[in-house]
Amino acid sequence: MDISLSEFDGFPSQKNVATVMLKQGLSVNDGKVYCGDIEISDSSLGRAAKVDRRVVRATVEKIESSPNLLPIFSKLKCMALLSDVAPDIGCSVIEIIPEDASEPGILADITQVIFIAGISIRQAVVDDRGNKNEARLIAVLDGQLPPVYIPRLRSCRGVKSIILR
Structure with a gap:
């Protein structure tokens, strides 16, 4: 699944705004930008995207007028990712970089190894x-994965590399 932002070709500042919105899970509804139920001002999104608020407004208008973009941007949701706070809550993080993210079964194989480890x-x-x-599988584990299981993770289908945090 690649989300095409080709409607922003020729408008690099608007494309930048749309990319920030995708990365942050910001949605568009009734001409406004939201993070969950919280309305985000054009100025604050503009600062994050390093553009003027008018560029944000033009981006939102383009999204709302596009039958290809609105179905995507109207349904985006933000989510708390626990990976940065994992050490503070007694957890560890394994990040898997796939060879080809479209290959089926990568998540199944990884979770099977973690299950066998009893984590x-x-x-x-x-x-x-x-x-x-740019796909990554980020797994926040309840405790540390014993080192003996790292080679098993590396041998799972589709795994290019592993980052332990």
Whole structure:
């Protein structure tokens, strides 16, 4: 699943705003931008995207007028990712970088190894931010995965590399 932002070709500042919205899970509804139920001002989104608030307004209008973009941007949701606070809550993080994110079974194989190790998964997120070439599986584990299981993870189907945090 790649989300095409080709409607913003020729409008790099608007494309930047749309990319920030995708990365942050910001939705568009009735001409406004939301993070969940919280309305985000054009100025604050503009600062985050390093553009003027008028560019944000033009981006929102383009999204609302597009039959290709509105169905996507109207349904986006933000989500708390626990990976950065994992050490503070007694967890560890394994990040899996796939060879090809479209290959089926990568998540199944990884979770099977973690299950065999007797470790609970607190959160698992496949984060591709609209581009499968940048995909990552981020697994927040309840405790540390014993080192003996690392080679098993590396041998799972589709695994290019592993980052332990």
